[in-house]
Amino acid sequence: MLRLEDRITQVTVEGMQALYGAGIDSKQVPLQRTRKDLNGDFTLVVFPLLRYSKKSPEETATELGGFLQEKIEEISDFEIVKGFLNLYVSNEYWSQFFASVFAAPRYGQVQLDDSSEKYVIEYSSPNTNKPLHLGHIRNNLLGFSVSRLVKAGGKKVEMVNLVNDRGIHICKSMIAWKKWGDDATPESIGIKGDRIVGDFYVLFDKHYRSEIKTLVDNGMSEEEAAKKAPSILEAQEMLRKWELNDPETISLWEKMNQWVYKGFDETYRKLGISFDKIYYESQTYKLGKELVEEGLKNGHLIRKDDGSVWADLTGDGLDEKLLLRSDGTSVYMTQDLGTAHQRFAEYKFDKQIYVVGNEQIYHFKVLSLILNKLGYAWSDKLYHLSYGMVELPEGKMKSREGKVVDADDLIAEMVANAEVISQELGKLDDFPENEKADIYYRIAMGALKYFILKVDPQKTMLFNPRESIDFTGNTGPFIQYTYVRIRSVVRKAKEKGLNVDYSFDKNLELDPREVNLLKTVYTYPELLQDAGKQLSPAMIANYVYELVKEFNTFYQHIPILKEADLAKRGFRLALSNFIANHIQESMLLLGIEMPERM
RNA sequence: GGCCUCAUAGUUCAAGGGAUAGAACAGAAGUUUCCUAAACUUCAGAUUCAGGUUCGAGUCCUGGUGGGGCUACCA
Numbered sequence: 001m002l003r004l005e006d007r008i009t010q011v012t013v014e015g016m017q018a019l020y021g022a023g024i025d026s027k028q029v030p031l032q033r034t035r036k037d038l039n040g041d042f043t044l045v046v047f048p049l050l051r052y053s054k055k056s057p058e059e060t061a062t063e064l065g066g067f068l069q070e071k072i073e074e075i076s077d078f079e080i081v082k083g084f085l086n087l088y089v090s091n092e093y094w095s096q097f098f099a100s101v102f103a104a105p106r107y108g109q110v111q112l113d114d115s116s117e118k119y120v121i122e123y124s125s126p127n128t129n130k131p132l133h134l135g136h137i138r139n140n141l142l143g144f145s146v147s148r149l150v151k152a153g154g155k156k157v158e159m160v161n162l163v164n165d166r167g168i169h170i171c172k173s174m175i176a177w178k179k180w181g182d183d184a185t186p187e188s189i190g191i192k193g194d195r196i197v198g199d200f201y202v203l204f205d206k207h208y209r210s211e212i213k214t215l216v217d218n219g220m221s222e223e224e225a226a227k228k229a230p231s232i233l234e235a236q237e238m239l240r241k242w243e244l245n246d247p248e249t250i251s252l253w254e255k256m257n258q259w260v261y262k263g264f265d266e267t268y269r270k271l272g273i274s275f276d277k278i279y280y281e282s283q284t285y286k287l288g289k290e291l292v293e294e295g296l297k298n299g300h301l302i303r304k305d306d307g308s309v310w311a312d313l314t315g316d317g318l319d320e321k322l323l324l325r326s327d328g329t330s331v332y333m334t335q336d337l338g339t340a341h342q343r344f345a346e347y348k349f350d351k352q353i354y355v356v357g358n359e360q361i362y363h364f365k366v367l368s369l370i371l372n373k374l375g376y377a378w379s380d381k382l383y384h385l386s387y388g389m390v391e392l393p394e395g396k397m398k399s400r401e402g403k404v405v406d407a408d409d410l411i412a413e414m415v416a417n418a419e420v421i422s423q424e425l426g427k428l429d430d431f432p433e434n435e436k437a438d439i440y441y442r443i444a445m446g447a448l449k450y451f452i453l454k455v456d457p458q459k460t461m462l463f464n465p466r467e468s469i470d471f472t473g474n475t476g477p478f479i480q481y482t483y484v485r486i487r488s489v490v491r492k493a494k495e496k497g498l499n500v501d502y503s504f505d506k507n508l509e510l511d512p513r514e515v516n517l518l519k520t521v522y523t524y525p526e527l528l529q530d531a532g533k534q535l536s537p538a539m540i541a542n543y544v545y546e547l548v549k550e551f552n553t554f555y556q557h558i559p560i561l562k563e564a565d566l567a568k569r570g571f572r573l574a575l576s577n578f579i580a581n582h583i584q585e586s587m588l589l590l591g592i593e594m595p596e597r598m
Numbered sequence: 599g600g601c602c603u604c605a606u607a608g609u610u611c612a613a614g615g616g617a618u619a620g621a622a623c624a625g626a627a628g629u630u631u632c633c634u635a636a637a638c639u640u641c642a643g644a645u646u647c648a649g650g651u652u653c654g655a656g657u658c659c660u661g662g663u664g665g666g667g668c669u670a671c672c673a
Contacts, residue, residue: 325671473622481636556638
């Protein structure tokens with residue numbers, strides 16, 4: 001069925017031709033939804049068409065309105081307000097629209113088939129020297145949700161994680177553990193593995209700083225002291241040993257990384273996110289060297305006198321970029337060139353999306369440029385989805401100084417808050433403990449995920465641990481609560497054995513609040529597609545919020561089960577049930593689960 | 599210095615170049631013998647500044663101010 005909007009657009013084009021002899025394109029038709037606070041369903045903005053009609057806005061709108069009403073039977077009436085042509089759609093149309101969608105599973109989502117494009121989405125990408133914090137939470141929730149959105153838009157999606165498991169930062173934790181660890185293990189002291197390793201990282205930094213201070217007090221410059229402090233020299237020595245495959249170093253590295261992975265898995269599980277494949281940088285970090293050598297041979301790259309290799313990007317308005325150090329070792333960029341090449345060989349993707357913070361915009365710009373320079377046509381299939389930092393009231397988080405909001409702590413605190421609020425309301429008093437715990441968890445995660453995902457990814461967001469996350473208002477629990485109430489109504493209907501059949505009846509009288517709900521639902525398929533293209537979970541969050549507010553108004557003012565007219569009762573129940581499913585499915589795209597009661 | 603980015607009520611967020619800039623929290627005032635009051639209803643409150651483009655600008659362009667980021671032989 002052709003969408004009504006498309007019909008109106010098409011007929012408007014015909015109307016412009018018939019009335020004014022103007023051949024306009026359908027893209028020139030400014031059709032939009034009528035503002036909520038005004039009467040009407042669709043609005044045609046006639047101002048841009050005046051240059052063709054050569055008449056006043058009112059005259060043009062009147063003539064076009066008459067033409068549309070005559071040609072499209074669903075248009076019952078029209079009205080002209082300040083030069084805007086407001087079209088009224090018959091209730092019968094909305095009723096019919098509902099009948100066509102209410103039984104459809106996964107409303108608005110596009111089914112996959114063999115010709116679907118393939119997307120690789122890389123996200124999370126943690127360092128193994130510290131536990132996950134609030135910044136990672138934003139990354140993980142975004143990456144996961146965007147994956148679901150893209151899939152709902154009809155693409156095949158591979159979710160991958162590239163773990164940064166090697167480098168000087170891990171050596172720092174290893175050094176600290178060796179020197180001051182007393183052979184502590186997660187089991188022996190009962191602390192999560194990623195937390196222990198992070199604590200040693202902070203401990204290293206503490207000693208390192210005090211060494212620098214001592215050296216500076218003895219007359220050394222700050223810069224020199226930072227390079228000559230014994231701790232950092234030790235860490236560098238350890239990295240060299242690691243690269244030479246020194247058995248003792250490798251074994252410690254493996255042991256500590258295992259601790260971290262176990263800890264990460266637990267946090268990922270609590271966040272409800274997953275990956276199709278995990279890559280480790282220790283296995284990929286040398287991959288780019290061959291590409292660089294080849295680029296050198298083909299004259300795309302340059303080697304300097306000291307042996308270092310560079311890409312000259314000055315022609316693109318950027319600087320030169322180092323790709324191989326003078327000692328022949330590779331850098332971050334080299335490894336990303338390699339992994340990109342490997343991924344394309346592996347997946348032949350139509351698009352690869354990197355979910356990485358906006359401080360790396362330059363890096364990814366350079367990455368694409370260099371691949372392009374090296375002659376890889378797929379360089380334009382890489383896309384960096386950059387998101388803003390999460391800031392605390394006191395400013396940026398700094399993991400070295402331990403100034404972070406830890407992911408596990410935050411989740412635990414959220415769950416505790418959900419429990420307190422739930423108990424105050426007392427609605428779950430007669431529930432078994434394990435069911436209660438599950439509900440608290442769902443509410444807590446609903447609040448946290450919604451809080452983060454409703455914000456436009458691009459923007460820096462502020463997080464105030466004490467005030468930020470509410471359970472009332474524009475929040476996840478607000479949406480969950482609406483879902484729960486609908487489920488309750490449906491349960492009651494079944495318990496009472498009410499006849500709740502719904503079948504399309506063109507004469508069914510609709511309340512304006514019911515029509516409002518249907519109009520909102522009508523916009524969803526297009527909105528979902530847009531959200532998938534723009535990689536914006538926030539668009540879905542805002543849509544669901546609007547839908548839920550409208551439903552609550554409906555629920556508050558219009559009886560469902562108490563309605564005596566059976567046709568109306570059946571319709572309202574079917575509508576409510578559809579909205580509940582729709583809420584559940586669209587919130588799942590954000591990774592948010594609904595409780596059945598709360 | 600150069601480049602990128604953001605700026606909307608007291609606060610946290612919305613607004614595909616379109617009508618009177620929406621919400622929530624905080625503030626003020628109401629609604630439970632009735633489908634879950636984590637709800638609903640009402641009041642009060644904002645586009646950083648100066649130009650420009652346009653029939654029309656929070657949105658696009660130029661400049662100023664302010665915040666954040668990048669500009670490593672770290673990742």
